[in-house]
Amino acid sequence: MALSVDRTAHGGATRMLDRTRTLPALLLILPSLVLCLWIIGYPIYDVAHTSLHSVNRFGVVRNFAGFANFEKLFDDPIFYGSLWRTILWTVTVVGGTILLSIPIAVMLNDDFFGRGVARVIVMLPWAISLAMTAIVWRWSLNGQYGMFNATLFQLGLIDGPVEWLASFDTAFPIEIAIGILVSIPFTSTVLLGGLSSIPADVYEAATIDGATGWQRFRYMTLPLMKPFLQIAIVLNVINVFNSFPIIWVLTQGEPANSTDILVTYLYKLAFRYGRLDTAAAMSLIMFAILLLFTAAYIALAARSTEREA
Amino acid sequence: MNRRLAVMMSGVAATALLALSPAFAQSKTEIRVIVAHYSDHTMGIFQGMESDFEAAHPDVDIKLEDVSWDNLQQRLTTDIAGGTAPDIAIIGTRWLLDYAANDIAEPIDEYMTPEFKAKFIEAFLEPSVIDGVTYGLPIAASARAMYYNKDLLANAGFNEPPKTWDEVVKAAQAVKDKGEGAYGFGMQGKEIETDIYWYYALWTHGGELVQDGKSGIDSEAGVKAATLYKSMIDQGLTQPSPTGSNRQDMESLFKQGRAAMILSGPWLRGQIKSEAPNLNYALAPIPVGTTQATYGVTDTIMIFKSSEHKDVAWQFLEETAFSDKHRVEFSKKEGFLPVMKAEAADPTFANDEQLQAFTGMLPYAKFAPLIPNWELASDAATAALQRIYQGQAEPQAALTEAAEKINEAIQE
Numbered sequence: 001m002a003l004s005v006d007r008t009a010h011g012g013a014t015r016m017l018d019r020t021r022t023l024p025a026l027l028l029i030l031p032s033l034v035l036c037l038w039i040i041g042y043p044i045y046d047v048a049h050t051s052l053h054s055v056n057r058f059g060v061v062r063n064f065a066g067f068a069n070f071e072k073l074f075d076d077p078i079f080y081g082s083l084w085r086t087i088l089w090t091v092t093v094v095g096g097t098i099l100l101s102i103p104i105a106v107m108l109n110d111d112f113f114g115r116g117v118a119r120v121i122v123m124l125p126w127a128i129s130l131a132m133t134a135i136v137w138r139w140s141l142n143g144q145y146g147m148f149n150a151t152l153f154q155l156g157l158i159d160g161p162v163e164w165l166a167s168f169d170t171a172f173p174i175e176i177a178i179g180i181l182v183s184i185p186f187t188s189t190v191l192l193g194g195l196s197s198i199p200a201d202v203y204e205a206a207t208i209d210g211a212t213g214w215q216r217f218r219y220m221t222l223p224l225m226k227p228f229l230q231i232a233i234v235l236n237v238i239n240v241f242n243s244f245p246i247i248w249v250l251t252q253g254e255p256a257n258s259t260d261i262l263v264t265y266l267y268k269l270a271f272r273y274g275r276l277d278t279a280a281a282m283s284l285i286m287f288a289i290l291l292l293f294t295a296a297y298i299a300l301a302a303r304s305t306e307r308e309a
Numbered sequence: 310m311n312r313r314l315a316v317m318m319s320g321v322a323a324t325a326l327l328a329l330s331p332a333f334a335q336s337k338t339e340i341r342v343i344v345a346h347y348s349d350h351t352m353g354i355f356q357g358m359e360s361d362f363e364a365a366h367p368d369v370d371i372k373l374e375d376v377s378w379d380n381l382q383q384r385l386t387t388d389i390a391g392g393t394a395p396d397i398a399i400i401g402t403r404w405l406l407d408y409a410a411n412d413i414a415e416p417i418d419e420y421m422t423p424e425f426k427a428k429f430i431e432a433f434l435e436p437s438v439i440d441g442v443t444y445g446l447p448i449a450a451s452a453r454a455m456y457y458n459k460d461l462l463a464n465a466g467f468n469e470p471p472k473t474w475d476e477v478v479k480a481a482q483a484v485k486d487k488g489e490g491a492y493g494f495g496m497q498g499k500e501i502e503t504d505i506y507w508y509y510a511l512w513t514h515g516g517e518l519v520q521d522g523k524s525g526i527d528s529e530a531g532v533k534a535a536t537l538y539k540s541m542i543d544q545g546l547t548q549p550s551p552t553g554s555n556r557q558d559m560e561s562l563f564k565q566g567r568a569a570m571i572l573s574g575p576w577l578r579g580q581i582k583s584e585a586p587n588l589n590y591a592l593a594p595i596p597v598g599t600t601q602a603t604y605g606v607t608d609t610i611m612i613f614k615s616s617e618h619k620d621v622a623w624q625f626l627e628e629t630a631f632s633d634k635h636r637v638e639f640s641k642k643e644g645f646l647p648v649m650k651a652e653a654a655d656p657t658f659a660n661d662e663q664l665q666a667f668t669g670m671l672p673y674a675k676f677a678p679l680i681p682n683w684e685l686a687s688d689a690a691t692a693a694l695q696r697i698y699q700g701q702a703e704p705q706a707a708l709t710e711a712a713e714k715i716n717e718a719i720q721e
Binding site for chain 1: 382383386387389390391407411413498499500548549550551552553554558561562567682684685688691692693695696698699701
């Protein structure tokens with residue numbers, strides 16, 4: 001009883017304090033708020049405006065086109081192909097990255113000789129730009145004089161040049177594999193951060209109670225890491241969905257658009273074909289897809305903090 | 310004491326600078342030139358032009374910007390859209406139609422005296438003319454020819470280069486049968502110019518890219534050309550899986566002596582000279598199907614309508630950029646064909662036998678047709694060819710589908 005009265009009084013005081021402080025506080029953050037809204041809002045407005053008009057290569061807005069640009073896109077088989085491959089690409093790259101990053105993070109969390117060096121080695125690729133990594137891979141995968149074929153040849157696994165990037169069947173899985181490889185450093189760092197926040201005595205207690213290594217991982221590590229896994233998944237989805245350099249450098253979406261994903265096809269539409277209006281419509285669609293993921297991210301984050309509290 | 314002096318001195322210097330610099334900026338006419346990056350020589354050549362022109366016109370400041378071909382179109386469209394277009398730029402002639410149709414390129418007929426016009430080789434001036442209006446000058450020109458490895462062909466029993474596609478197939482078969490690990494015919498199947506590599510076959514079989522305002526790639530000639538290339542791939546006369554080889558990959562094979570015949574432009578001569586000086590090769594015309602043809606390419610240097618100093622910009626082109634001295638230097642260092650008669654007469658070009666293999670083909674050279682959406686048409690053709698080369702589609706079906714897409718793009 002006394003407690004509840006106390007709480008109300010306290011709450012009332014806070015509200016009083018709020019009212020006298022809200023206005024100046026709002027005024028103080030107003031400039032940055034306006035700037036933020038403008039920086040985020042204006043491009044969205046501009047893209048939406050472009051997508052509803054007929055716009056030429058040089059950005060000159062001509063007449064209102066309604067949804068013609070969207071219709072053009074929905075009539076385009078390459079758009080659907082790219083959309084399907086974007087999903088395939090995002091799911092496999094993010095899935096593969098998470099599956100590989102968990103054991104890597106667990107291993108790096110264990111204390112062993114040379115752990116510092118091992119951590120640096122895992123993180124190091126992060127420092128190299130994606131485009132550079134992709135170029136090195138393109139050289140390595142060259143059918144005639146690439147390192148990759150040379151190695152396979154010396155091991156006796158192939159008896160002639162294999163052009164890995166010449167068809168979808170080999171090129172796309174390779175691109176996915178490289179996508180996974182470059183996403184691991186970031187993801188395992190996030191997961192490692194999560195792991196090191198789990199106190200060691202919990203494990204000690206479990207071990208004394210007779211939990212096996214697998215049980216400890218399945219029923220302790222995984223649930224405790226859940227918020228970190230969610231963050232890693234959502235950030236990776238946004239990142240991989242928009243990832244341009246690997247596919248562009250390796251195949252430019254070729255042969256015959258078979259490795260195009262939305263973002264590479266978007267680049268072609270806008271800057272090669274000069275279809276700024278259709279490209280704007282397409283980026284709006286991509287924005288909507290990512291918005292769904294971001295909403296999911298916020299929902300997930302809210303739910304996990306709720307549970308913690 | 311010393312410090313006070315230093316402060317005073319710097320104050321005086323700053324005042325002087327402030328007073329002087331706007332005066333300088335106002336009195337000089339600034340001409341911005343976007344230079345496409347052909348090679349590492351390009352900027353040096355243009356800097357030579359800049360200093361010559363500025364010496365003759367001290368009131369003009371030429372500002373050069375080096376832009377790579379990959380970024381050029383994107384860079385220019387962004388500049389134009391943002392209202393910061395340069396005064397002069399080099400562009401691919403195939404883009405010119407868009408620039409003319411959108412009122413961005415300045416017609417230059419009024420600036421050009423008949424004497425100046427007469428200095429050009431007619432065939433190269435032509436591609437920059439749209440509906441009788443000239444929109445630019447040819448800054449670079451090239452044609453394509455067949456490079457062949459003399460040793461590989463001689464070992465296979467061919468002392469003369471193949472003249473027809475039938476002979477190419479026979480020679481390639483002989484090179485393959487010899488079993489030295491070399492490929493008969495280099496085939497390009499990836500990235501920029503994959504379609505061009507096939508247009509050679511289309512044109513030499515009597516086809517046209519555009520006929521009566523429609524795409525001609527699905528014509529009988531087109532199907533024949535695609536069937537020819539596909540059969541060469543299937544018989545192992547080319548390197549395996551050509552959809553993995555872009556132009557550089559294919560040219561590397563030739564430089565390494567691992568491809569007996571490839572089709573390429575004059576730049577390859579320069580590369581062979583520095584990278585594979587011992588390669589025993591020669592040049593021959595593009596093989597014939599039913600008729601002779603090659604691909605002629607020009608790049609255009611144009612003046613922007615938005616420029617405030619079009620007269621000065623023109624002066625720069627006429628007096629300096631297209632002076633005999635700078636033209637010879639440009640074409641020689643970049644390995645292009647002469648576009649002006651005086652250049653062609655210069656001993657460097659007149660005595661160059663290999664170059665004559667290219668210039669000899671000019672009378673029947675095909676230039677890229679001036680159609681809107683060229684890049685889209687080019688990609689549609691490339692995608693169709695890649696499906697044919699991979700065996701995912703029959704030539705007739707794939708080409709018809711691509712032609713329909715191109716027709717839509719042309720008629721827009």
